[in-house]
Amino acid sequence: MSKCKGYAALEARAPLGPYSFERREPRERDIVIDIKYCGVCHSDIHQTRDEWSKYQEESIFPMVPGHEIAGIVEAVGNKVTKYKVGDKVGVGCFVDSCRTCSECRQGLEQYCTVATIWTYNGRDKEGQPTYGGYSDKIVVDENYALRMPENLPLDACAPLLCAGITLYSPLKHWNAGLGKKVAIIGLGGLGHMGVKLAHALGAEVTVLSQSLKKQADGKRLGADHFYATSDPETFTNLASYFDLIVNTVSAQIDWNEYLKLLKTDGAMVIVGLPEKDIPLGAFSLTARRRSVAGSQIGGIRETQEMLDFCAKHGVACDIEVMPIQKINEAYERVLKSDVRYRFVIDMASLEK
Numbered sequence: 166m167s168k169c170k171g172y173a174a175l176e177a178r179a180p181l182g183p184y185s186f187e188r189r190e191p192r193e194r195d196i197v198i199d200i201k202y203c204g205v206c207h208s209d210i211h212q213t214r215d216e217w218s219k220y221q222e223e224s225i226f227p228m229v230p231g232h233e234i235a236g237i238v239e240a241v242g243n244k245v246t247k248y249k250v251g252d253k254v255g256v257g258c259f260v261d262s263c264r265t266c267s268e269c270r271q272g273l274e275q276y277c278t279v280a281t282i283w284t285y286n287g288r289d290k291e292g293q294p295t296y297g298g299y300s301d302k303i304v305v306d307e308n309y310a311l312r313m314p315e316n317l318p319l320d321a322c323a324p325l326l327c328a329g330i331t332l333y334s335p336l337k338h339w340n341a342g343l344g345k346k347v348a349i350i351g352l353g354g355l356g357h358m359g360v361k362l363a364h365a366l367g368a369e370v371t372v373l374s375q376s377l378k379k380q381a382d383g384k385r386l387g388a389d390h391f392y393a394t395s396d397p398e399t400f401t402n403l404a405s406y407f408d409l410i411v412n413t414v415s416a417q418i419d420w421n422e423y424l425k426l427l428k429t430d431g432a433m434v435i436v437g438l439p440e441k442d443i444p445l446g447a448f449s450l451t452a453r454r455r456s457v458a459g460s461q462i463g464g465i466r467e468t469q470e471m472l473d474f475c476a477k478h479g480v481a482c483d484i485e486v487m488p489i490q491k492i493n494e495a496y497e498r499v500l501k502s503d504v505r506y507r508f509v510i511d512m513a514s515l516e517k
């Protein structure tokens with residue numbers, strides 16, 4: 166075992182503070198990553214506050230969050246073939262899966278029917294808790310690491326590993342592209358990547374935000390249109406307009422109101438994961454053969470495809486880099502929708 170330093174919530178809803186813990190010695194196919202940056206996802210807040218307890222078996226405390234991990238390979242096991250010391254690599258939301266079920270064989274490890282092993286707040290195959298990227302190092306099997314873009318800054322690419330892939334996967338699956346009208350609800354970490362990626366894929370992009378405060382940013386990120394959902398006219402003006410709506414909102418909103426904005430055969434894909442369930446009316450769907458669906462991050466193969474797409478199109482995240490000592494403040498700002506558009510922890514600050 167090797168000693169690691171990080172930040173953890175010692176119990177549900179506790180503020181995060183310095184924490185020491187151990188990681189396994191690297192095995193023959195493991196790489197050891199010196200973590201340089203880690204993005205702050207709203208899921209980190211939901212989980213450290215135990216807001217998903219109803220949907221998962223357990224929440225494990227102390228919890229070291231972080232699943233937008235970018236760093237440099239520091240050591241490799243003797244059977245590692247994909248990476249060498251010095252490579253720029255990343256780790257997203259999971260670090261292993263069964264590798265044999267039909268989902269794993271299709272590269273859909275995030276839907277593994279046996280067990281996806283989450284990067285933190287999960288248990289590894291030996292039953293030990295997993296610890297995430299708000300820390301100095303991580304040990305991971307080479308098959309569950311990603312190669313980061315060479316031509317883009319590492320800090321601005323860290324959030325691609327969750328926010329980026331969580332939007333890229335449904336945009337691709339529901340064919341966002343030329344001639345398609347796509348709406349993104351919520352201009353936060355996920356939402357701003359939805360705008361950039363849908364735009365890069367060639368779709369017409371509309372942001373549906375609570376107010377017009379972020380309008381100039383939305384346009385700069387690639388949105389063609391920007392509407393405030395606080396204005397009831399938005400819902401009359403845009404009735405039956407979209408082919409695809411991706412809903413990134415972390416809180417309860419009335420899905421039925423947004424479903425009315427879909428044209429015939431349109432789909433609303435839920436990626437936001439609010440604590441409480443939201444009622445869905447049958448008429449919202451039957452009216453125009455609309456669908457509502459969900460999507461969860463993306464598999465390793467698709468995540469690499471997304472990173473390569475971002476490298477090719479020069480797409481990275483808009484970030485605010487901060488020292489880890491400011492993490493609790495950052496959480497408060499995310500909760501107030503006051504993030505432009507992802508906080509990224511500079512892990513060098515752990516030494517302070």
Ligand code: NAP
Binds near residue numbers: 205355417436
């Ligand atoms: P975020 O940065 O906080 O963005 C969420 C955005 O939703 C906010 O910026 C805000 O946008 C909007 N919003 C917040 N509260 C709202 C309210 N009460 N009413 C209407 N709109 C509201 O969070 P994130 O990191 O992007 O994550 C978003 C959600 O996705 C979280 O629930 C997270 O757990 C989940 N998630 C899911 C997956 C997956 O695989 N499915 C992966 C990662 C994260 P405006 O200011 O523009 O209104």
Ligand code: ZN
Binds near residue numbers: 206208209232258328
């Ligand atoms: Zn995330």
Ligand code: ZN
Binds near residue numbers: 262268269270279
């Ligand atoms: Zn599996």
